[in-house]
Amino acid sequence: MSYYLALLSRQDKPIYELKFGSSRQGGDGQPHFDKAMDDLTPFVVHAALDVVDDVQWTTPAMYLKTVDNFYSYMISAFVTAGNIRFMLVHETKNEESIRQFFLDVYDLYVKTLMSPFYRVTDKIQSPAFDTKVRALARKYL
Amino acid sequence: MIYSFWMYDRHCECIYSRDWHRSAAHEDKEDLQKLIYGSVFSLRNITRKLSDDDAFLSFQTSKYKLHFFESPSNLKLVLITDPMMSDACNALRQIYAGLYVEYVVKNPLSPIEHPRGTGVDNDLFNMGLDSFVRSLQGFA
Amino acid sequence: MSKVRSVGEEVWKHKTDKINSELLTLTYGSIVAQLVADFDHDYAKVNKQLDKMGYNIGLRLIEELLAKTGLPRCQNFRDTAEAVAKVGFKMFMNITPTISNWSVDSKQFSLVFTENPLAEFVELPDKPNARDLWYSNIYAGVIRGALEMVQLQVEAEFVSDAVQDPSLPTEIRVRLVKVLEDEIPPGED
Numbered sequence: 001m002s003y004y005l006a007l008l009s010r011q012d013k014p015i016y017e018l019k020f021g022s023s024r025q026g027g028d029g030q031p032h033f034d035k036a037m038d039d040l041t042p043f044v045v046h047a048a049l050d051v052v053d054d055v056q057w058t059t060p061a062m063y064l065k066t067v068d069n070f071y072s073y074m075i076s077a078f079v080t081a082g083n084i085r086f087m088l089v090h091e092t093k094n095e096e097s098i099r100q101f102f103l104d105v106y107d108l109y110v111k112t113l114m115s116p117f118y119r120v121t122d123k124i125q126s127p128a129f130d131t132k133v134r135a136l137a138r139k140y141l
Numbered sequence: 142m143i144y145s146f147w148m149y150d151r152h153c154e155c156i157y158s159r160d161w162h163r164s165a166a167h168e169d170k171e172d173l174q175k176l177i178y179g180s181v182f183s184l185r186n187i188t189r190k191l192s193d194d195d196a197f198l199s200f201q202t203s204k205y206k207l208h209f210f211e212s213p214s215n216l217k218l219v220l221i222t223d224p225m226m227s228d229a230c231n232a233l234r235q236i237y238a239g240l241y242v243e244y245v246v247k248n249p250l251s252p253i254e255h256p257r258g259t260g261v262d263n264d265l266f267n268m269g270l271d272s273f274v275r276s277l278q279g280f281a
Numbered sequence: 282m283s284k285v286r287s288v289g290e291e292v293w294k295h296k297t298d299k300i301n302s303e304l305l306t307l308t309y310g311s312i313v314a315q316l317v318a319d320f321d322h323d324y325a326k327v328n329k330q331l332d333k334m335g336y337n338i339g340l341r342l343i344e345e346l347l348a349k350t351g352l353p354r355c356q357n358f359r360d361t362a363e364a365v366a367k368v369g370f371k372m373f374m375n376i377t378p379t380i381s382n383w384s385v386d387s388k389q390f391s392l393v394f395t396e397n398p399l400a401e402f403v404e405l406p407d408k409p410n411a412r413d414l415w416y417s418n419i420y421a422g423v424i425r426g427a428l429e430m431v432q433l434q435v436e437a438e439f440v441s442d443a444v445q446d447p448s449l450p451t452e453i454r455v456r457l458v459k460v461l462e463d464e465i466p467p468g469e470d
Contacts, residue, residue, distance in 0.1 A: 114303075114402035116310025117317070126404050151430070153466040178466055213347050213354045214430040215463065238348035246344040253340045 002031040003141055004041040004089040005133070007109065009121050010082070012049060014042070016124040016133075023138045037073070044068075045087045048075040052085055062106070063099050078102035082120070084109065094141070101140040108132050142223040143280050144205075146270065148241070148261070149178055151215035156260040161274065177219055181209055198230045210234050216241070226279045240269045285363045288350050289371035296349050297372055306401045313416060317406065324413035331415070335422020336429075342373060343427035354431065358457050359383075361433060362390045365424060365455075374398055378453075391440070394451040400444045412446075415439040421453055432461040 001022035007015050019031040019041070033041065048068035055064050056079045068075040070089075076098050078086040086102055086109075112118055112129050124130075148157040155174045188197045199208045201224045208220040210233035218233040218241075244266040245251050251263055274280060313331065320326040346352070346369055355361040362380045370392075371377050378392040397417055405411040415421070421437040428435045436456045441449040 111402055112404070114307065114310075115404040116307070116314040116402075117404060117406040125407050128404065151464065153464050175466070182466065212344070213352070214344055215432065216344075234351075238351075242344045242348040246341045253337070 001027060001091050001141075002033045003137065004031070004033070004045070005105075005137075006042065006045050006087045007105075007124070008045070008049065008085040008087065010084065011121065012046070013121075015084070015122065016129070017042075018130070018133060018137070020134065020137045020141075022141055024141070029138060040070075041089055044070045044073065044075060044089060048077065048087060049085065052077045052079060052087075063102055065095055066093070076102075078106065080106060080109070090141075097140045101136055104136045104140075105133060108136075143226070143274055143277065144221045144223070146236075146274065147174065147177055147219040147221075149181075149217040149219075150255055152254070152256075153178060153182070154255055154260075156255045157266075159270065161280070177207075177221075178217075181207070181217060181219060185209070185211065199228055208233060210237065212237055222279070229277070232273075232277055236270060236273065240266055240273065244269060285352075285360075286367045286371075286377075288352065289368040289377070292349050292368065292372045293375060302398050302401075306398060309399050309419070310403065317414070322406070322408055322410070324410060328413075328415050328418045331418035332422035332425070335419035335424075336426035337422075338419070339423040339426020339428075340430055342369075342423060343430045346372065346427070347431075358387055358390075358433075361428065361431075362392075362455070365428075366392055369424075369427065382454075388457040390455055392453045392455065394443075394453075397443070397451055400442075400451075403444050405444060414445075415442060416444045417442065417451070424453070424455060429461070432463070434458040434461055 001024075003020050003022070005016075005018045005020070007017075009015050019033070019038075021027050021030045021032055023029045031038075047070075051067045052064060055067050055077075062078055062080060064077045064079060066074045067077045073089050073091060074093065076088045076090065076095075078088075080086075086105060088098060088102070090098070108129055109124075112124055112126060113120065115126075118124075118126075142162055144162050145158065145160045147155060150156045155178065158170070158174060184197050184200065196211050197209060199206055201207070203224065206222050206224045206226050208222065208226075208229040210218045210230050216237065218237055220229050220233055222229065241261075244263055245261050246253065248263065248265075251261070252259060255261070312334075313327070316327045316330055317324070320330070349372070350368060352364060352368065355364060366378050366380050376394065376396055376398065378394045380390055381393055382391040383389070399417045399419070403416055405414060405416070415438075418439060421439060424437040425435055434457075436458060437453055440452045440454050443449060443451045
């Protein structure tokens with residue numbers, strides 16, 4: 001099972017991206033997108049942003065659940081108050097785990113935002129952030 | 142009767158003075174200011190020599206009494222009164238902690254060092270000091 | 282010495298106005314970030330500027346400390362270290378750094394911080410020389426300014442900082458240069 005996580009700035013630019021695989025049920029944690037899909041993920045996510053724009057005003061929640069589909073893939077979204085979009089491409093429906101994953105990533109994102117040297121449009125280059133997101137992926141997905 | 146109040150910083154500079162009741166003719170204020178500092182400075186040094194790190198609290202003549210308080214940061218506060226006045230060191234301490242620190246030190250725009258001439262010039266301090274001194278027993 | 286500790290705790294509990302620590306952290310953070318931008322990542326200059334700002338703060342903070350605690354003059358440098366750690370840092374930052382590594386002549390000691398409210402959330406900029414930045418260098422200036430007001434000329438500087446390397450402690454080294462003589466009024470000998 002493969003996942004693609006992207007954090008998108010208000011200008012729809014990716015500020016963080018990660019491909020990973022499930023660590024559950026004997027998964028090795030590595031992504032196994034097939035070749036065609038591997039290249040398409042950023043575009044799939046981008047296409048889903050339009051749906052997010054509509055859906056986000058229909059609910060007070062930040063977690064928008066699955067907003068879009070692409071063949072057998074689902075795209076779930078989480079929108080922060082600052083309009084940073086967390087997008088996750090995944091293959092199975094697993095709302096609760098994804099919700100918790102997003103919430104914890106949100107927590108990490110806020111901490112990054114609190115660092116005086118990080119500006120809101122910057123790519124997140126902190127190795128600490130990366131390590132922690134990977135740990136969350138292993139924990140929840 | 143309270144005559145006057147004087148404040149000296151750690152550079153021996155008089156940074157504030159104020160009269161309430163004029164006592165005798167002392168026209169030359171600058172001269173007096175230096176004399177006060179000189180006497181306070183010497184007396185304090187004597188008391189420190191006599192017993193380790195001890196400051197004097199006041200001295201008096203038949204006509205005056207001089208009260209003294211010094212902070213560990215070497216800010217010196219002097220109050221000159223008639224000899225009947227009871228010790229005012231505590232009052233001076235209150236002026237230091239309640240007025241000087243509150244209104245002068247904690248005011249970021251008021252200078253903390255006063256090189257040559259610029260003294261404490263702060264309305265809140267002026268008013269606070271005036272009403273505090275007037276409220277002291279034996280003021281008039 | 283536990284007396285000093287209780288003085289610090291007493292002042293912190295009853296006589297100190299408190300503010301939200303994140304407000305402080307973010308305010309300080311934006312100052313440092315602005316300095317870094319203004320000096321174009323010349324960290325030596327940023328360190329110096331932070332030290333200078335701290336010095337000016339220290340000159341004032343010491344009066345506040347003396348006024349609120351009524352602490353007497355310290356008898357020796359060891360007392361001073363206690364007062365800095367257990368009263369100064371306690372009342373202004375609500376932390377108590379550990380005093381360690383005394384030199385044999387009792388003129389140098391280290392303050393070791395297990396927590397540092399200023400550096401919460403901080404990740405240093407992604408620059409090769411970012412490790413030259415002593416992020417919390419304002420502390421060093423504050424210590425220098427405050428002690429100068431009580432006639433102690435000291436040098437204070439960071440030797441390591443957990444912000445740079447989480448495996449290291451945050452440590453400030455304080456050196457007594459000399460005890461300043463009282464100034465003598467001009468014209469008196």
